[in-house]
Amino acid sequence: MKTDDISDPLTAEHAVSPSFTPGEPLLTCEKLVIGYNDKAMLPPIDMVIRRGQFVAVVGRNGSGKSTWFKTLLGMVAPVSGEIRLSSPAMRSAYVPQTSAIDSLLPIRARELASWGRLRGWSFLWPFSRKADRDAVEGALETAGAKAIAPRPYRELSEGQKQRTLLARLIATEADMVLLDEPTAAMDAVAERETMQRLCALARKRGLGVVVVVHDLEVAAEHADTLLFVDRETSAFVVGDAQTVFCHPAFRRQYGDEYCHRAPKGPHRGNDAR
């Protein structure tokens, strides 16, 4: 697929939220303290994740990025503070850093993507509804995984597996998606395409998209909001690339170079609207 074509599938009939209000809050962290065994890892976090927002989370290894994700998802209890959802019906989906999917499982990429549609007892009749089948096909297309859909998951490269997991995530039709280093195993072209797809999910479907990414250039180019976490200086900095890259805590870790090159002014991601 050519880079220019990437966002096209999102305008088609698979759109999740035909009408949404960009900027509407999805999830609010209020004085949220994350950590394990009642021990705070970072200062209290105050932040709102909104519809249409694309947040890139950056920070050194072990700074607490995955722990924050797991806390948002209810997998780790907060030390203190609150996580408020906009409504009880608000749904989030997650792609973890390393997939726990057994690589020996005899399943094809399309079937794995269809797991995104499983709810309640629907595992008893997972492929019976046309709406589900259409959503899976749309998700495979959006994730750039159509061509690999018939192939056994275990035979895919790590980058292709990540695309399949992205398709499963899109198939969930969640309001907010959290992805922990989804492009770690991808080449530069696949990484760029994936980031553009995530941008389009935020802009055109109104999802709140939060992605952990280690490539700072990629983060600045695609996200409209950056979030920098740093345990050494107890920093949790949210803002545009300029704000984050020029923050003293960030410069202490990564040097001044990023600050000098940071795009000026509010950045709305790379997806032309």
Ligand SMILES: Nc1ncnc2c1ncn2[C@@H]1O[C@H](COP(=O)(O)OP(=O)(O)OP(=O)(O)O)[C@@H](O)[C@H]1O
């Ligand atoms: N279950 C746990 N119990 C106690 N400490 C943990 C647990 N899981 C992770 N940690 C510790 O919490 C700290 C933050 O880990 P976390 O995985 O959130 O960092 P990260 O920023 O996502 O790192 P990376 O970039 O390497 O993925 C690390 O010191 C880690 O060892």
